[in-house]
Amino acid sequence: MKETHAIPGYTFGTSAIARSPVTPGDFELMKRSILFDDEDVKYLRLSRGIVADQVEAILDVWYGFVGSQPHLLASFSGRVDGKPLGNYLGAVRKRFGQWILDTAAAEYDQRWLDYQHEIGLRHHHAKKNRTDGATSTAVVPFRDLFPLIYPVTFTLRPFLASKGHAAGEVEKMYAAWLKSCLLQMTLWTYPYIRDGDF
Amino acid sequence: MKETHAIPGYTFGTSAIARSPVTPGDFELMKRSILFDDEDVKYLRLSRGIVADQVEAILDVWYGFVGSQPHLLASFSGRVDGKPLGNYLGAVRKRFGQWILDTAAAEYDQRWLDYQHEIGLRHHHAKKNRTDGATSTAVVPFRDLFPLIYPVTFTLRPFLASKGHAAGEVEKMYAAWLKSCLLQMTLWTYPYIRDGDF
Numbered sequence: 430m431k432e433t434h435a436i437p438g439y440t441f442g443t444s445a446i447a448r449s450p451v452t453p454g455d456f457e458l459m460k461r462s463i464l465f466d467d468e469d470v471k472y473l474r475l476s477r478g479i480v481a482d483q484v485e486a487i488l489d490v491w492y493g494f495v496g497s498q499p500h501l502l503a504s505f506s507g508r509v510d511g512k513p514l515g516n517y518l519g520a521v522r523k524r525f526g527q528w529i530l531d532t533a534a535a536e537y538d539q540r541w542l543d544y545q546h547e548i549g550l551r552h553h554h555a556k557k558n559r560t561d562g563a564t565s566t567a568v569v570p571f572r573d574l575f576p577l578i579y580p581v582t583f584t585l586r587p588f589l590a591s592k593g594h595a596a597g598e599v600e601k602m603y604a605a606w607l608k609s610c611l612l613q614m615t616l617w618t619y620p621y622i623r624d625g626d627f
Numbered sequence: 628m629k630e631t632h633a634i635p636g637y638t639f640g641t642s643a644i645a646r647s648p649v650t651p652g653d654f655e656l657m658k659r660s661i662l663f664d665d666e667d668v669k670y671l672r673l674s675r676g677i678v679a680d681q682v683e684a685i686l687d688v689w690y691g692f693v694g695s696q697p698h699l700l701a702s703f704s705g706r707v708d709g710k711p712l713g714n715y716l717g718a719v720r721k722r723f724g725q726w727i728l729d730t731a732a733a734e735y736d737q738r739w740l741d742y743q744h745e746i747g748l749r750h751h752h753a754k755k756n757r758t759d760g761a762t763s764t765a766v767v768p769f770r771d772l773f774p775l776i777y778p779v780t781f782t783l784r785p786f787l788a789s790k791g792h793a794a795g796e797v798e799k800m801y802a803a804w805l806k807s808c809l810l811q812m813t814l815w816t817y818p819y820i821r822d823g824d825f
Contacts, residue, residue, distance in 0.1 A: 451770070455770060458698045458770075458771070459770050459771065459774050461696055461698070462696065462698075462699060462770075462771045462774040462775055462778075463774035463775070463777045463778065464777060464778050464781070498659055498660065500656045500659070500660075501660060553824065554823075554824065568823070568824055570824070570825060571813070571816075571820050571824050571825045572649070572653060572656075572657050572660075572813055572825055573656070573657065573660045575773055575809050575812065575813050576657055576660040576661035576806075576809055576810060576813060577660055577661070578809065579661045579662060579802075579805065579806055579809060580660075580661065580662050583662070583802070604777075604781070607777065608774075608777055611773050611774055611776065611777060612774060614773065615769070615770055615773050615774060618769075621820050621821060621824045622769050622819050622820065622821070623819055623820070623821055625752075625766070626751065626752065626766055626768070626769050626819045627768060627769045627770055
């Protein structure tokens with residue numbers, strides 16, 4: 430996690446964040462439900478060296494997609510005037526870039542689990558806008574969260590393939606990313622779920 | 628939907644089910660979030676002819692996976708003694724087979740939307756066990772629902788490829804299935820989501 434102290438609001442591993450309500454035991458079972466194993470860790474880490482110098486280009490694609498859809502951009506726009514909030518978009522973008530690297534680092538330990546819960550709170554009524562002092566909408570609607578996994582992973586694929594790896598390796602990196610995103614989004618949506626239903 | 632009257636509890640399109648709280652307008656936006664379009668409808672319908680005579684073999688794979696994982700099988704087991712409930716597993720299996728055909732038919736209209744909400748209620752505290760008079764656990768935990776999309780779609784792929792279609796066509800059918808499952812699971816989890824967060 431070196432050299433990340435410069436990213437405002439990136440509190441991974443600090444005392445600013447609370448313990449995740451999801452236990453490591455729960456997370457182990459989630460990994461079994463999705464067939465996530467050491468092979469996925471290996472291919473995520475292989476992807477890190479591929480995406481590390483392409484983070485800004487990847488974010489350009491993702492931000493381009495969100496920016497092209499008014500109902501998605503609304504979560505980064507003013508609550509009152511509906512205009513995109515440049516500072517908010519920029520602040521989130523820095524952490525989003527670090528998220529790419531952290532996902533690919535695949536060090537999914539207690540600190541990581543705790544930070545996933547924090548990310549979830551920041552999408553939810555519980556803490557949205559607070560980290561960046563933004564004046565945007567009160568919640569990122571649940572209905573768009575899991576659907577976004579498709580464009581995010583689909584558009585990542587050409588980047589994973591851009592450095593000459595065999596098609597089979599690219600496919601395994603893509604699958605590991607898809608699984609990781611499904612696991613992470615499940616952790617992120619904990620605050621959205623009624624008591625006792627998670 | 629012909630010849631489905633023989634499946635107990637399959638109430639698609641009947642007066643037994645309520646209107647979905649998700650409007651067709653909401654669903655249109657969800658489709659945009661996941662890049663689901665006419666091409667996906669086309670490839671889902673192409674897949675229907677491929678999977679139609681392989682439904683039981685597909686269900687064997689999926690049931691084999693769930694049956695191999697105690698924490699997943701628990702949702703089909705006795706609340707008190709923890710033993711798998713054969714009648715419950717069998718009743719759900721008949722509707723699961725029809726779900727394969729309905730997903731591939733891709734007639735995602737109001738009746739379909741209403742039935743997705745009913746499916747969600749049957750996973751949730753709201754209506755679990757009721758359709759089949761089962762004595763199983765009170766809720767399918769949210770944390771396993773989206774992760775299961777990966778094994779379901781991944782293991783479907785060889786079936787999609789089993790009738791000689793070009794690799795590019797198989798890939799497009801797989802992508803359409805993945806998107807459809809993400810959209811459907813989002814609709815199914817409506818009852819799990821806190822008021823105002825969907």
